[in-house]
Amino acid sequence: MTLFTIITVTTKEKEEEAMVLPICDVCLKSGILCQGCENKLKTGEVTQTELEIAKVLYRIGEGKLGFKRAIDLDGIVIIITEAGEVGKLIGKGGKIVKAISRAIGKKVRVVGEKSDLKSVAEDVLAPARISGINIVFGKDGEERFKIRVMREDARRVPGKLETLNNIIEMLTGEKTVVVIDDT
Numbered sequence: 001m002t003l004f005t006i007i008t009v010t011t012k013e014k015e016e017e018a019m020v021l022p023i024c025d026v027c028l029k030s031g032i033l034c035q036g037c038e039n040k041l042k043t044g045e046v047t048q049t050e051l052e053i054a055k056v057l058y059r060i061g062e063g064k065l066g067f068k069r070a071i072d073l074d075g076i077v078i079i080i081t082e083a084g085e086v087g088k089l090i091g092k093g094g095k096i097v098k099a100i101s102r103a104i105g106k107k108v109r110v111v112g113e114k115s116d117l118k119s120v121a122e123d124v125l126a127p128a129r130i131s132g133i134n135i136v137f138g139k140d141g142e143e144r145f146k147i148r149v150m151r152e153d154a155r156r157v158p159g160k161l162e163t164l165n166n167i168i169e170m171l172t173g174e175k176t177v178v179v180i181d182d183t
């Protein structure tokens with residue numbers, strides 16, 4: 001019973017904390033990994049990509065920028081952060097996302113944690129805009145969400161439609177299909 005109480009309190013404190021990086025300040029400042037952070041990398045709790053992102057955010061974020069985790073999928077890195085922090089992590093005119101992208105040499109998208117399908121699709125496909133989402137049924141009778149990208153934004157889609165669709169499916173657990181709107 002006592003143990004249970006301790007765990008609850010710890011979790012609550014963690015949620016209330018400001019934006020956190022997965023690597024400690026000491027390591028980010030010195031550029032040398034402490035035993036704790038070294039272990040996080042070894043066990044895969046923190047990936048090399050997440051370490052690189054943390055370094056950039058530590059350098060330019062003045063302690064105000066953090067993220068939850070990052071997923072590398074088909075050459076696009078998706079950074080997951082708190083839902084209300086997406087804009088902050090993208091930065092003015094995409095400044096911060098561009099800095100991360102340069103540092104890791106990959107395209108970067110920022111997505112809010114536990115967001116609904118529409119928000120995730122918007123974040124993943126930005127700067128291309130979505131004209132609508134509706135439910136369609138495949139030949140197999142399976143339900144899918146058809147996400148339509150505005151035709152005029154076809155060139156602004158940040159990657160292959162199939163890759164972006166895979167990312168949206170992974171983040172939402174829904175079956176989706178991304179298309180360029182034909183109207």
Ligand SMILES: [Zn+2]
Pocket residue numbers: 023024025026027028033034035036037038
């Ligand atoms: Zn450390």
